[in-house]
Amino acid sequence: MSREDEIFKSRIAKIEELRSKNINPYTNRFERTHSSKQILDKYSNLKVEEKTKDIVKIAGRVMTLRNLGKINFSTIQDFNGKIQLVVQEDESGKILNDFFLNNVDSGDFIGVEGIVFRTKRGEISILAKKIEILTKSLSPLPEKYHGLQDSEEKLRRRYLDIIMNPEIKDLFLKKAKFWQTVRNFLLEKGFIEVETPVLEPTAGGAAATPFKTHHNSLNMDLYLRISMGELWQKKLMVAGFEKTFEIGRQFRNEGIDMEHLQDYTQMEFYWAYADYKDGMKLVEEMYKKIAIDVIGTLKFKTHDYEIDLGKKWETYDYESLIKEKTKIDIYKDDETKIKKKLDELKMEYDKRVDKWRLIDILWKYCRKQLSGPGFLVNQPVEISPLAKRQESDKRKVQQFQVILAGTEMGNGYSELNDPIDQRERFKRQMGLKAKGDTEAQEHDESFLEALEYGMPPTCGFGFSERLFSCLMDRPVRECVIFPLMRPEAKKEEKVVEKEIKNNPNTQKSNKNKIKPKSKFRKKSK
Template structure:
């Protein structure tokens, strides 16, 4: 009762404090009883050695600097939940010395990278974070808007690659930048929406000279931060002492899977080879994207010791020089360790003609639906026309590098405050109930459309909105419609990828896709695909006024809808289920698509014209600016009821006739039962 012992701790150390009743005032001695773990205090006294031999401050005065209103937990109890640890990161750091050490080592890594590059004669520069064109990498950007100029801008997706190359054009020979980049993509153990990167550009060096310097850089940083070249990661010991092994991209795939990627003569044979091996593919992927996914699935996880993976396919590196010995590959390399990609590097392309052609190729892939493409930048091509010396460039992900050398299993562990989804969603899902009023009659017998018996048996809840509009005038753009679309896009501000599935309309289409045997992750129902574009900052497609108008209604109600050129049909049309082997020439696809058994599609006497409940239309019946008459289908199934279909059909007809004119000849609902 006459003696208290306290532990005082700050970032440097911990020390014991002793308060004796006969050495402090009664007020101070009483005050001690009110202290909680986490209080900030100031203590004065002399340093002594306690009877147990511990260095101790014998207090003569104590003041409370800050009183904690929420006492800290005295152990990990209450912070075992990983999500809670990240949400209350400051508590995590107080209670866990290992977490603090990781943040300290992160700072040391950045300091040592900067120290090394400055010693090598590099100049540290700053380049724009807000960009008119998000280029320099294959990634989805964040979109924002500047009020002063009334125009959209992007947050940068890399560390000023094209800007630093412009500095090379300007005569600078060695530059680097360390900062934050932003990509509107997935979150996993290797990816975070905002992350720290370092990029340097090394004038008059090729990829081979760059590899030699990068070995020295990585070895220097690892040894300076950890005290050794060797890093312990779980049961693996990774040795960063140079030199590192060098193997080509194709060679590693061959060694791991016995597949020779050069043996595939075209995209289709490659798709078959990768699918046969077990890879789940997206038909929209180009050759480069496809082989990269295969490499990431079957090769990269097994690369444990540091290795330079060289000579990536040309499609994967649109800014890299082609290898003169094999122009389908590039003078490129990546540093891999423990399955992590630590750096991305290449001899920079400095031929403006070749660069313009590669940008054009990336645009073609984007139009075909590949979501990992690079945006063209005509100003950069113009800069290259003034001449850029030979340059080798490097990008290093700081978060991944720090995670690796600190034995962290997720990059969130080395980010002080990682972005977390709020416990309470900031986006309120608006699921309005459609009116019970029937706008249109049930059409039982008509010369235009019917539902097959196979659909009636398997999907008795199906209802289809049917309409014909004649005399439309379709143009490319309409300013008033564009403004309406822009305004309605605001209602989805804050929508997350996960929340899309919470819409009952989306859930209904996903259920149907599942029953058809179609993977909705890779081939999304059209309402879901539109919403995904919106949260990625891409907005709606701009095809023509008719298509843009009904896409607005699809987005609004999340009900699938399509319009088709009436003159291209051989009636009647029918909604049916595939037997397997039917053929359709889809918009945005190379070659003919085989319809699988159990897939739902629309057809007329000439063949299929729409696949998977308006997932995608056929080229044959596409609405163009020469279309005069249109056929409209609206799709309902499960919780997308007749009322949902009627409301969507009504608003589709209203917006199309508003912007395209025309007279409604037929409007009604066809139901399965």
């Protein structure tokens, strides 16, 4: 029998023993007076070996145990930090000391009532007077230095990763702050938060491959949205809304890499009577606000790039940059020459896509050479079917993309509000789809109908949690609290031949066996 199996069976026996004494190892609640941090802050001025008379109540998970018989030490971890617990026979009483020794294991949640003091070694601690087991754990926590070393295992069992590594918890606290900052910034600018459908009859608003599902009641196929309600929010502009935004999940059936996921959080805003130049000013202000609130600085290093959001943001011209980096003239050179250049650069591409999709792949090669911060402008109309044309050059659109650390960190444009031009653009997209381009946009007649009633000049912009991963200098997948994982290979189940006789929850069943599935309790030979 493995060590993990022995621990598991031992803890089952302890649960039996507790229940035989009418002690519930899975209690309903515990009233706390303080968090660990509040105690450490409040009593920071205590002198060595000084005791208070204050009674405090704290709860948390037992992280470490050091049992020395008549005096025992434990580290209790709650959401705010850690604090040392001392159980001493002379002070806490023999009954409590024995209870702690015989029933409490690392990983258990316990509630403690006691007094605060500072030890000889200078550590603020709680001297226990009462201890209550709140949740009895069955599985042992990973070892501090040897457990959960595999990166895939950390993502798969993120709850253990968070328990053992405080920096991972801090990462997701920063992520919460990130989206809170975005939301507050837009609300303060007068934007209204809206909700638009996740299931759509037409996948619109972006060039991406959608997930498909079926609505049983309506007997119709639907798509999971690939944008944050772009076409819906523009319908709200038609309806008379002037500033809207949405933050939510969207889904794209594409590959996984350091910058891409299949389901992720996105923000998009739409601003009536503004153009892409107004959008650029607002976005620069917002990104600076996000950086200050989340990481406390405008200067940071990420993915081997040195970034300074405080310096003057550059402007990159789409046509000129590609010509400078690759010698390709996007308007004069044909598909054959572009494909030859892509082959030379070892850039993968789908042979079914048209010239403009190939050029955009070429642009992604050039983009890696830019640290930013900056805006890419003057994109060809063929690659932006929802953006308004420029007045001075009808071949180009009023679009801007935020460039940071060699990648796109946001995309916006003056929204196309000419229904006739939009209809023609949709027709071209459907022609591309017929040739096999799975990312070509769908024709959306309901959106065209709305445009025919008139939409004011509007700027739209969106970015995803990729920006957060950039600020954290981590792959985007590591910045998702529970990323999608391949299912684990089926493992043999080991049945613990032990009935919990005193468990009132299992008295009615004849199959009172625990069937653990964790990898820590594989079948022993």
